[in-house]
Amino acid sequence: MSGNVQLLTDTLAAARAEGRSALIAYLPAGFPTVDGGIEAVEAVFDGGADIVEVGLPHSDPVLDGPVIQTADDIALRGGVKIADVMRTVREAHGATGKPVLVMTYWNPIDRYGVERFTAELAEAGGAGCILPDLPVQESALWREHAEKHGLATVFVVAPSSKDERLAQITAAGSGFVYAASLMGVTGTRESVGEQAQDLVRRTRGTGTELPVCVGLGVSSRAQAAEVAGFADGVIVGSAFVKRMLDAPDHASGLAAVRELAGELAKGVRGQA
Amino acid sequence: MPSDFFFPDPTGQVPSAEGYFGAFGGKFIPEALVAAVDEVAVEYDKAKHDPEFARELDDLLVNYTGRPSALTEVPRFAEHAGGARVFLKREDLNHTGSHKINNVLGQALLTKRMGKTRVIAETGAGQHGVATATACALFGLDCTIYMGEIDTERQALNVARMRMLGAEVVAVKSGSRTLKDAINEAFRDWVANVDRTHYLFGTVAGPHPFPAMVRDFHRVIGVEARRQLLERAGRLPDAAVACVGGGSNAIGLFHAFIPDEGVRLIGCEPAGHGIETGEHAATLTAGEPGILHGSRSYVLQDEEGQITEPYSISAGLDYPGIGPEHSYLKDSGRGEYRAITDDAAMQALRLLSRTEGIIPAIESAHALAGALEVGRELGGDGLIVVNLSGRGDKDMDTAARYFGLYDTDAEVAADAADTAEIEGDAK
Numbered sequence: 001m002s003g004n005v006q007l008l009t010d011t012l013a014a015a016r017a018e019g020r021s022a023l024i025a026y027l028p029a030g031f032p033t034v035d036g037g038i039e040a041v042e043a044v045f046d047g048g049a050d051i052v053e054v055g056l057p058h059s060d061p062v063l064d065g066p067v068i069q070t071a072d073d074i075a076l077r078g079g080v081k082i083a084d085v086m087r088t089v090r091e092a093h094g095a096t097g098k099p100v101l102v103m104t105y106w107n108p109i110d111r112y113g114v115e116r117f118t119a120e121l122a123e124a125g126g127a128g129c130i131l132p133d134l135p136v137q138e139s140a141l142w143r144e145h146a147e148k149h150g151l152a153t154v155f156v157v158a159p160s161s162k163d164e165r166l167a168q169i170t171a172a173g174s175g176f177v178y179a180a181s182l183m184g185v186t187g188t189r190e191s192v193g194e195q196a197q198d199l200v201r202r203t204r205g206t207g208t209e210l211p212v213c214v215g216l217g218v219s220s221r222a223q224a225a226e227v228a229g230f231a232d233g234v235i236v237g238s239a240f241v242k243r244m245l246d247a248p249d250h251a252s253g254l255a256a257v258r259e260l261a262g263e264l265a266k267g268v269r270g271q272a
Numbered sequence: 273m274p275s276d277f278f279f280p281d282p283t284g285q286v287p288s289a290e291g292y293f294g295a296f297g298g299k300f301i302p303e304a305l306v307a308a309v310d311e312v313a314v315e316y317d318k319a320k321h322d323p324e325f326a327r328e329l330d331d332l333l334v335n336y337t338g339r340p341s342a343l344t345e346v347p348r349f350a351e352h353a354g355g356a357r358v359f360l361k362r363e364d365l366n367h368t369g370s371h372k373i374n375n376v377l378g379q380a381l382l383t384k385r386m387g388k389t390r391v392i393a394e395t396g397a398g399q400h401g402v403a404t405a406t407a408c409a410l411f412g413l414d415c416t417i418y419m420g421e422i423d424t425e426r427q428a429l430n431v432a433r434m435r436m437l438g439a440e441v442v443a444v445k446s447g448s449r450t451l452k453d454a455i456n457e458a459f460r461d462w463v464a465n466v467d468r469t470h471y472l473f474g475t476v477a478g479p480h481p482f483p484a485m486v487r488d489f490h491r492v493i494g495v496e497a498r499r500q501l502l503e504r505a506g507r508l509p510d511a512a513v514a515c516v517g518g519g520s521n522a523i524g525l526f527h528a529f530i531p532d533e534g535v536r537l538i539g540c541e542p543a544g545h546g547i548e549t550g551e552h553a554a555t556l557t558a559g560e561p562g563i564l565h566g567s568r569s570y571v572l573q574d575e576e577g578q579i580t581e582p583y584s585i586s587a588g589l590d591y592p593g594i595g596p597e598h599s600y601l602k603d604s605g606r607g608e609y610r611a612i613t614d615d616a617a618m619q620a621l622r623l624l625s626r627t628e629g630i631i632p633a634i635e636s637a638h639a640l641a642g643a644l645e646v647g648r649e650l651g652g653d654g655l656i657v658v659n660l661s662g663r664g665d666k667d668m669d670t671a672a673r674y675f676g677l678y679d680t681d682a683e684v685a686a687d688a689a690d691t692a693e694i695e696g697d698a699k
Contacts, residue, residue, distance in 0.1 A: 059578040060452065060564065062459045063302050069446055082576050106300055107563040111577030133300050133563075137290070158304035160466065165306065183304055184464040 002150030003122035008099040008175045009152075011050055012211045012232060021228035021268040023048060024213055025261060026103060026237030027244075028055035029088040030080025031071040036250055041092040041100070043254045044240060047261025052092060053130060053237070056085045056104035063105075063132050065187030067238040070245060082112055086124045093125035101154065101175075103130040109142070118145040128152025128175045136165075136172050143172060154178050157203055159195035170208035176233060177203055181216045187238045189217030197230045224267025234268050236260075275326035277333040277340075278378070279495050280488040281527065286600070291480020294603065295561070296569045296596035299479040305459075308466045313481040315386050320488070325381060332377045336410070337367045339492065343500040343657075348627035349640075353647025356654030357505065361497045361525060363661045364632065370662030371493060371521045372403040372474060378489035380407035383470040390414040390469040394458045396423055396451035396517065397588030397635060398430025399662050400474030405439035407472075415439040418457045420450035423587045430666050448581040451517075451591045455565050475518025476595030479566030483595050490524025497657050498528050505655055511536040511646050514659040515638040516609065517553070517589035519598045521661035526607065536608060539598060540642035542584035543611035553582035554611040555594040556602050569596040585614040585670065588635040588662075616641040618674050621664065633662035634670065 015022040025044040031037050041052050057072035057080055064072065085102060093100045102121060109117045109131070121129070128151045134142060136155060146153050152175025157166055160183060170177055179200055182193035196214050203212045214227045215235030219242075224234045240257050247253030291297045301309055319325040333339040342362040350358040363371035383391055391413050395401030401417040408415035417434050421443040424431050434441050447453035462471045476483045476490075494512070501509055512529050514522035516539040529535040544552035552558065555570045562571035564579060572580045572592035584590040601607030621637035623644075624630050632640060636659070643658045650656070664671065672678050 059447065059580075060456055062456045062565075063463070065460070073446075076578065105563075107571070107573070107579075108577035111560075111562055111573060111575070132302050133566075135299065135301060135303060135306060138298055138300055156303045158302070158306075160304055160307040162307060165303075169303070180304060183466060185460045 001123050004093070004099055004125055004127040005150050005152040005175060008051065008101070008127040011099050012176060015050060016211070016232060020270065021231055022050040022213065022233040023224070023261065023264050023268045024051040024053060024233050024235040025049040025240055026053040026055060026235065027240055028057050028068065028071045028075050029085040030057060030075030030078055032074055032244065032250065033078060034080060034084045034088065038088050038091045039254055040244060040257055041088065042095055043258040044261040045092070045096045045098055047258035048265025049261045051099045051101065053101045053103040054085060054088050054092070056082065056102055056108055058105040058108055061105065063185050065185045065238060067241050067245065068186050071241045082108065086120050089121065089126045090124040099127040100125065101128045101130060101152070102126060106131050106134040114141055114145045118149040118151055122149035122151055126151060128154055130154040130156065130178055132156045136169050139172065156180055157199060159183055159193070159199050163202060166203050167206045170203060170206045170210060173210060176211040176213050177208065178235065179203055179212050179214045179231065181214050181218065184216065186216060188219035188242065192217060192223050192227055196227065200231050221263040221267035222272050224264045225270055225272035228268045228270055234264065236264055275330050277492050278326045278329050279491040280320050281484070281491065286597070287480060287484050291483070293597045293600035296599040297480055297483060297567050299566065300563045300568070301479045301566050302463060304463045305466065308462070309479050311386060312382070315382055316481055316485050319382055319385060328381055329378055333374070337373050337377065338365065340496045341365050343497060343504060345504070346624070346628045349624050350647065352623060353644045353656070354650065354654065355652035356647035356650045356656055358643055358647060359501060359505070359657045360660040361493060361657060363493060363521065363659060364636070364663035368403045368406050369665065370399040370403065370633065371490060371524060372400045373406070374492060374524070375474065375486045375489040375520065376400070376403040376407045376472060379470070379472045380411050380413070383413060383472065384411060386470060388468055388470045390465065391472045392416045392418065392458050392461050392469055393472045393474055394418050394451065394454040395474065396454070396590060397586065397633070398423070398427040398434065398666060399588060401439070401441070402430050402433045404472050405434040405437035408439060409437045416461065417441050418444050418454040418461070420448070420454045421445050422449045423451065426670060427587050427666055450582070450587070452579065452593070475520040476523045476597060477518045477565055477567060477569065477593055483567065483597055486520055487523045487527060487597060490520055491527050493521065493524035493659060494526060494528030497525060501657060507655065508532050508535050509655045509657045510650055511538050511656045513538045513540065513639050513643045513646060513656060515540045515589060515635050515661065516594065516598060517591045517635065518593065519595035521659050523595060523597055525659040530606065537601065537606060538642060538646060539607060539609045540612045540638040541609055542586055542589040542638060543613045544583045544585070546613055547611055551583040552611065553584045553590050553592060555592060556598065556609040557611045561599070564593040567596050569599040570594050586617065586634040586638065588633070589638065610642060610645070612638040612641045618671070620644060621671060622675065630660070631664035632660055633664050634667045636661045
């Protein structure tokens with residue numbers, strides 16, 4: 001069975017056709033429990049997210065700030081396994097028909113086996129993967145298997161990326177390009193860096209046809225509207241996780257992430 | 273003019289241009305750090321070929337660090353090592369008390385050349401942190417040191433030393449709260465502050481070019497030891513022995529001996545409470561290849577690639593990874609690695625203290641315990657050089673608790689029995 005890279009591409013194209021940005025949400029699998037995490041993904045889809053990235057928690061999340069580290073810790077202490085991540089993808093995609101990606105670090109996939117991982121993710125209905133510590137020059141093996149199984153390889157670009165690297169990365173990537181709005185780890189920020197718009201412009205300047213979506217630090221409807229003014233997609237992670245962490249119980253956590261998705265969905269439609 | 277103390281690998285064959293030592297190494301880093309890591313590689317390559325860089329580094333190594341370090345023969349200790357001759361390479365006598373200063377001064381000079389004004393570093397036992405704080409004081413650089421919270425407790429003296437030198441010390445509370453988590457936090461800082469900050473990495477791990485660059489700055493250990501042994505013993509050793517956490521002091525000692533096929537290169541990993549207990553940090557003995565902190569190497573991990581929490585009585589060896597060149601030496605068979613328990617290391621620490629008047633760091637005591645084993649295997653004709661990578665002052669609280677040396681412990685009576693045990697070992 002082939003993965004859903006085409007569904008991802010079509011979803012982003014449909015948003016563009018509507019004259020708006022896509023809303024991409026991130027939530028870790030197994031947080032607060034495997035079933036609870038699946039409910040949370042379905043809640044953000046219900047609230048208005050177009051695409052969800054499901055995190056495969058890692059013991060050493062060097063690119064994540066304290067909020068996602070805390071959620072990863074909870075998931076790992078709860079014993080989350082790769083099979084649970086696959087179930088999260090399968091059920092969330094199955095219930096909504098929307099594109100679901102996996103975001104993780106390279107070692108869990110390297111250890112599990114690239115062929116086994118990509119085959120299982122495609123079979124679960126996954127659309128692709130974001131692997132922020134797998135730079136393009138180390139990615140040939142991954143891309144070979146991802147392509148074989150119909151999965152997107154979403155690379156991250158950063159404000160420090162030089163133009164020649166942007167060209168290499170956009171040539172190798174598929175699905176969309178993840179533009180980091182600033183130099184730093186995940187977590188909410190009061191303002192979106194001015195570097196973001198310049199990075200989107202430089203990324204498009206490579207001539208790529210891939211949509212360019214902006215993440216890192218985006219948490220509010222107003223920020224989403226601002227980013228939607230220059231990017232094809234708005235990626236929000238820590239703000240969702242924080243709503244779940246701050247909620248007094250699971251039901252209110254689900255309500256809170258559904259509400260936030262609704263607010264951000266207005267933002268990506270330019271309604272600041 | 274060639275340098276007297278800076279000996280970058282003359283063969284230049286490993287690692288490859290992509291940073292691979294055989295199957296190990298590489299550069300697994302976030303895109304945000306690619307430009308900074310590339311800049312380090314370019315600047316190091318320039319510095320390596322610049323006589324002015326070698327001159328500055330030589331001057332510091334002689335007049336500040338105190339190189340060359342002594343080579344001390346330890347005959348009373350060697351009586352317990354099957355009668356083999358044992359020499360210690362005295363990196364503990366360097367300024368700041370360990371080998372770490374060799375690498376730190378090199379990278380501090382590089383920081384200046386790159387025009388950066390702030391340095392961050394991780395530390396386990398605090399030796400790399402102290403050396404880094406020292407160099408930052410010397411060069412007028414801002415300095416932040418990340419240290420696992422557990423390590424700030426067991427190495428409180430070194431925390432005070434770093435703060436005395438003007439560094440900010442951040443106690444890292446995430447994960448296992450030891451060295452690996454300190455490195456994670458330092459990477460997070462680097463991503464956010466890379467414009468003005470150099471990450472002065474403390475061991476021969478991390479993304480290319482760090483494993484090769486840090487090795488080059490420590491090659492002086494083996495180059496000196498080799499020359500000193502030829503003068504003093506008239507021949508090359510049968511074995512070069514060193515402790516391995518990340519592996520910097522070991523690769524520093526080993527590297528100059530790699531072409532000498534008769535010299536066994538023996539790394540001593542921390543077996544903690546014993547490999548079978550699962551409470552250890554013996555990465556090459558019990559790990560599998562994986563990716564941690566920017567390179568592919570042996571890693572302690574579970575079947576799904578989650579890094580497992582290491583344990584060692586020694587904060588400096590309490591790390592679930594290992595430099596990629598050691599993985600390469602292991603798989604090629606050129607290096608041998610054995611695991612040494614907490615107890616064996618602590619016995620060796622006390623033995624060297626009482627037979628030779630030298631109190632080693634607990635890290636280095638793992639190498640001493642390994643040398644006792646190797647000496648007994650070699651017998652009376654054996655010749656061993658051990659890297660005494662650091663001094664034990666920082667470990668006195670741990671050692672005092674382990675052996676009951678505080679008056680309040682009121683267990684000094686055990687002392688007599690302990691002495692008998694040491695004497696018995698000699699027979």
